[in-house]
Amino acid sequence: xxxxxxxxxxxxxxxxxxxxxxxxxxxxxxxxxxxxxxxxxxxxxxxxxxxxxxxxxxxxxxxxxxxxxxxxxxxxxxxxxxxxxxxxxxxxxxxxxxxxxxxxxxxxxxxxxxxxxxxxxxxxxxxxxxxxxxxxxxxxxxxxxx
Amino acid sequence: xxxxxxxxxxxxxxxxxxxxxxxxxxxxxxxxxxxxxxxxxxxxxxxxxxxxxxxxxxxxxxxxxxxxxxxxxxxxxxxxxxxxxxxxxxxxxxxxxxxxxxxxxxxxxxxx
Numbered sequence: 001x002x003x004x005x006x007x008x009x010x011x012x013x014x015x016x017x018x019x020x021x022x023x024x025x026x027x028x029x030x031x032x033x034x035x036x037x038x039x040x041x042x043x044x045x046x047x048x049x050x051x052x053x054x055x056x057x058x059x060x061x062x063x064x065x066x067x068x069x070x071x072x073x074x075x076x077x078x079x080x081x082x083x084x085x086x087x088x089x090x091x092x093x094x095x096x097x098x099x100x101x102x103x104x105x106x107x108x109x110x111x112x113x114x115x116x117x118x119x120x121x122x123x124x125x126x127x128x129x130x131x132x133x134x135x136x137x138x139x140x141x142x143x144x145x146x
Numbered sequence: 147x148x149x150x151x152x153x154x155x156x157x158x159x160x161x162x163x164x165x166x167x168x169x170x171x172x173x174x175x176x177x178x179x180x181x182x183x184x185x186x187x188x189x190x191x192x193x194x195x196x197x198x199x200x201x202x203x204x205x206x207x208x209x210x211x212x213x214x215x216x217x218x219x220x221x222x223x224x225x226x227x228x229x230x231x232x233x234x235x236x237x238x239x240x241x242x243x244x245x246x247x248x249x250x251x252x253x254x255x256x257x258x
Contacts, residue, residue: 013167016199039233043201050167050201059169099238102209108202108238115237 005069010061011053011082016046019067026069027076032138040116041076041136047109048080048132056082056130075118075137083129089122147171148196149178157254158187159225163196168203172210179211179222188220189257193250195226205234212244225253 005022009015023042027033033041049065057063068079089110097107113134114120121133147170150161160178165171182190192208194200208224215222223245227235235241247253 013165013169013199016167020199035229036233039230043230043233046199047201050203054168054203100240100242102213102240102243104206104209108206108234112202112234112237116233 003071007067007069008064011057011059011063011065012061013050013053015065016049019049020046022067022069023078026071030071030076030138033076033136037136041078041134044113044116044134044136045078045080047113048078048134051109051132052080052082052130057084060084074139075135078134079131080134081125081129081131083125085128089130093122147174149174154250154254157189157191157257158182159191159193159250161193161196163198165199166194166197166204166207167199167201168207171204172207175207175211176214179214183214183218183220188215188218190215190220190222191225191247191250191253191257192222193225194228194231197228197231200228200231200234202234202238205231205238205240208244209240221257223247223253223256225250 005026007019007022009018020042023045024038027038027041049067052065053059057065063083066081070077092110096111097104099108099111117134118137119135123131123133125131147166148163152159212222225247227246235244245256247256
């Protein structure tokens with residue numbers, strides 16, 4: 001059975017605390033994720049939310065960020081949507097900078113999400129905005145070290 | 147982000163608390179690093195014990211501080227790095243760039 005939780009909040013960092021709390025509660029409650037998985041999920045969801053509010057909604061507090069958590073028997077799925085003009089993620093995905101290059105201050109967020117989660121998808125929303133879908137399997141398939 | 151500065155011999159310890167996530171935090175940290183350099187304080191230990199929130203932009207802020215210090219013949223190291231920050235550094239391979247310490251005395255001794 002799939003259970004869902006939906007959070008929708010204005011584009012402000014202060015709400016990320018709530019997102020992280022829900023994230024922790026959902027992942028801890030199942031007992032199917034390791035501590036490392038929990039860190040990966042938390043970091044990636046916060047990363048997706050900050051991308052949505054900064055790059056998607058351009059920090060406009062009148063635009064919301066919507067987060068949907070779906071708990072499946074074998075994985076957790078998290079959708080993060082913004083409702084702004086967004087950015088050209090297809091171009092960005094083809095030109096992800098080397099994350100270890102210290103000359104770049106920014107541009108590591110998508111790389112981190114790709115490495116920490118089992119899958120990462122982007123979808124343009126019909127009118128405006130973008131949806132990022134993150135999935136983490138419950139079988140302990142962590143790709144990165146502790 | 148809140149910042150608290152203290153000195154231990156030649157080393158300046160910058161305690162950061164709250165969130166480290168870009169926006170105004172980037173300006174605050176950049177200005178702080180430049181002020182430290184201008185006042186000749188180039189051995190800097192960033193204490194992250196009080197950081198509750200960090201994202202890739204926050205790590206980017208630390209990188210800018212590191213590169214600025216190194217270009218000015220200084221050094222910037224990290225103290226009390228949480229599991230989450232360690233995970234980000236590991237995934238991005240920035241753990242090979244930053245020297246990280248759990249023990250303050252050991253961190254201070256490493257500058258000499």
